Amino acid sequence: MGNAVKKSKDMTKTIERRFSFLRTLFAVLIALAIAFVLIATVSEKPLQDFITLLVGPLKNTSRMATIVSKAIPLLFTGTAVCLVYSCGQINIAAEGAFFGGAVAATCVAILPGIPPVIHIPLCAIAGGLAGAAVMGIPGILRVRYNVVTIVAALMINYVALYLGLYIILNPLRDPSAGFEASFLFSESALLPGLFGNQRIHLGLLVGLAAVVLGYWLLNHTAFGLQMRTVGENEKFATYSGMPVGKTIVFTSLISGFVAGVGGTMETLGNYQRFVYSGFTNHGWDGVMLAVLCHNDPKYIPVAVLFLAYIKTSADALNFSSKIPPEIISVIQAVIIIFVAAERFLAGWEHRSIVKHSKDAMSKGGAE
Amino acid sequence: MLSYIFSANFLDALLRMGTPLVFVGMAAVMGGKANILCVAYEGMMLFAALGGAIGSAYTQSLLAGAALGMAFSMAVAMIFAYFVLYLDTKPLLAGLALNTLGTGGTVYVVYLLTGMKLDTSSLPSLKFPAVDIPLIKDIPILGPILSGHNLMTYLAFLAVALVWFLLKKTRLGLRIQAVGQDAAAAASVGINVRKTKFIALTISSIFAAMGGMYMSMGYLPYFTANMTAGRGFIGIAAQNLAVGHPLWTMFFALLFGASMAVGNMAQSYRLPSQFAALMPYLITLIGLVIMGARSKKQDSLTAEAAMKLHTPAGAK
Known part of the structure; x- marks a missing residue:
């Protein structure tokens, strides 16, 4: 039983770490989506410009x-x-x-x-x-x-x-x-x-x-x-x-x-x-x-x-x-604010922790 | 130089510089009273400055321009409030992010609307008018001092009175202060903490908007990129030095305005203007140190007194 509790605690930590990564990932994705919208509104060739944004530096x-x-x-x-x-x-x-x-x-x-x-x-x-x-x-x-x-x-x-x-x-x-x-x-x-x-x-x-x-x-x-x-x-x-x-x-x-x-x-x-x-x-x-x-x-x-x-x-x-390079500061702002939002995705995170704990408990009970 | 400082020209320059600072100082007072560490005033001001300029340019109505400016500033405040109050973002980071959004986002909008990157001088935006007060303007000496300033300058002083009244005499003001002093205690007597902070931020954003709009519709006739140039932070400085008191905040905002005016004058005489420019910040630092030293001394005195009280006489 004690083992199961410890295991479940470890699991919680893993989930928390995974969600901290997910938050960063989602923040970047949201920022890129916003960047796409911004570019599309001012550009004559939005798709090409968006590709420049993504891979332009590797040219x-x-x-x-x-x-x-x-x-x-x-x-x-x-x-x-x-x-x-x-x-x-x-x-x-x-x-x-x-x-x-x-x-x-x-x-x-x-x-x-x-x-x-x-x-x-x-x-x-x-x-x-x-x-x-x-x-x-x-x-x-x-x-x-x-x-x-x-x-x-x-x-x-x-x-x-x-x-x-x-x-x-x-x-x-x-x-x-x-x-x-x-x-x-x-x-x-x-x-x-x-x-x-x-x-x-x-x-x-x-x-x-x-x-x-x-x-x-x-x-x-x-x-x-x-x-x-x-x-x-x-x-x-x-x-x-x-x-x-x-x-x-x-x-x-x-x-x-x-x-x-x-x-x-x-x-x-x-x-x-x-x-x-x-x-x-x-x-x-x-x-x-x-x-x-x-x-x-x-x-x-x-x-x-x-x-x-x-x-x-x-x-x-x-x-x-x-396109003015200041657009990048919009992307930066969006990333900071979402990564720093501690309760962003919190509902999802909480549910998956609860689910894992429940699984662990029921397994522990069955032993 | 001294003769300049005592001239009516200097008073004009002081008020020109001081008006946006008084406004944003009041914004900082409201935020400070609700105990919200908001540094997003810079972003609010920039968006309001832009909103006012484009709103008035497209509608040719001063009122509609002002409304759009306020709406922009409030939108920034709403984003701040949502992330800080609901998503637990650290307020400092949310504030910094929104300031960054302010510098970049406004340039984007300018580019979107005008195809230029730096300013909206190609748009026919409106300016707030100067106001001549009837009767008073005809009084010799006093007339030119009191009358003939920009409408926003008068509104800035009105804002100070308004904030003072709100905080001292209204239920809402008392609630905001209760939430600011001890959120848990306020919640325990049934005050909705989030809602109260939200209202305080909204009021804050209106004052910041007024300061921002003065920049693009009074100080200059159009919006230029990053035109607030740190004024949001000077407002925070004034509020901090004044420990949140509206009248003292106004006093420091005007003092900082005066030092900016002196700096501008120095520049036109080819004297180094940087010292005048750094004055507000240096004065604030020194002021905070003095206040800190005093409160520390008081703390240690109270601690000593408490020790004496609690030490039984025979324990020596």
Whole structure:
């Protein structure tokens, strides 16, 4: 009998896991259906455009390179948000951390006369520290002054944005650029391309390393256990003697560092100078990725590939039919909202759990 | 610079900047009182701005445009409410998703209707009129200060009074606050929590819509992509600093409007405008820290007092 109960519990877990996957699948399907409707209304050749949306990115190697290139920054922000969310902190400052990281990296990257072996790591450290500061502040304010994390994070995003823009557009502005941009980066700070492709740069390796390190930190270290415990139940963590405040602050700093390095890699890998004039949305994408991955960095590469794929599709659509690439944000919105809807498909899930439990009970009774 | 700040021009600029912020601040007050963590005001404002512009362009009626703007904003609020209240989506995620929908969805609609991607300037949309108040407009000095502003500016101040009245003097307002303070307790005395939150969100969405429509039918004469530019978040900032009090929220919204006006002026003098732009956010952060520090001190004082009360005299 006891065995049957245990078995039924395991079964329940399996069903729950299966439904979490189903929810994601259905969310993607619903989003694609909506995308089809949207495309059909503005397109002269809807079917062809829909096919472009589905397989356009695979059309040639240049587009496939675009997928990887778009994936690189998302590896960083996705991991960063996974970490901070695992610790239960709704810290959405990854956007500001990414931007701040790019600005700080720019400050270092324009310095001349440093060999590349030192210059690139220096830029990354500067970017990481700036990111850590941006994301760390909401963490510190939360622990020290009880400020609601999400509000502080929203505010710090804009502070980082405008402070960064001030630095870029005043002391670092290159008047000879002809548009609002910083001085040129030194040759030695530019990231080398991989596989002979300039768009797939060193940031890919660093990003994958960030995912692996994030996964390891979260699942295989004592600190990771603390992070997850604080995230699950702060009171329990407090009563079992964990340093809750320290855990929150350090997690925020680490996440910010990762996001800041992401900003560094994206800027030094793709541009000759700092060119952003506003948010880049990589931080918000990180939030979406963390939701898709249930805060587990293990799934980040897959989710990132998916997101980079649909972003490339959108570009392809814009190229072939002039359909605005913003359509993709509608798809993103639909996916986030359905995946995050905990009671979406709940009736079905509940029924199948009940059915399995009943089966298990009747079998257990017969033994 | 100082002479500018004391001029009537500055007051005009302040009100131009402040009007949408006061509206969305009131939206945030309603959401905050019902204890709903809604960050979707940005999306509501964008859709309302678009709805107002296209509604008025196609019907050539200001009222119909306003109605469509509100309907768009309410639709966003309904989606938010359905997912948060019925499907247990985390409100933050639903809000972020709807903001994303706002930036992308509005561009899609603009493209669908005009074939352009950036704005609706090709549509003959209408603007809310400026209002000259009879008699008052003829008073020297005071006249130009009080009279001649956009209709929506006056409505914004009316909205503040309305929210204050609703929360202080009506059953509905008290219910919303009861639900916000302790949903379980409110439910136990027979208040329908979901329905109350739903109503609060609907009211919220109307204010957000007014703020959004001011952007496309007053501040500018047409809709442009992402024209709210974070104003929804400034509304949330004002509400947070004011701890949800409508009058103080208005005060902070206007203060933030003033700092935006100063920023615009700085830009025209080729001074760095970024510091003025970051002021609302920085002030909010500092304000929250000060409030947090104070309440923490109070907490520890109460805790100390409680300890004294509960420690038996002989236990030392």
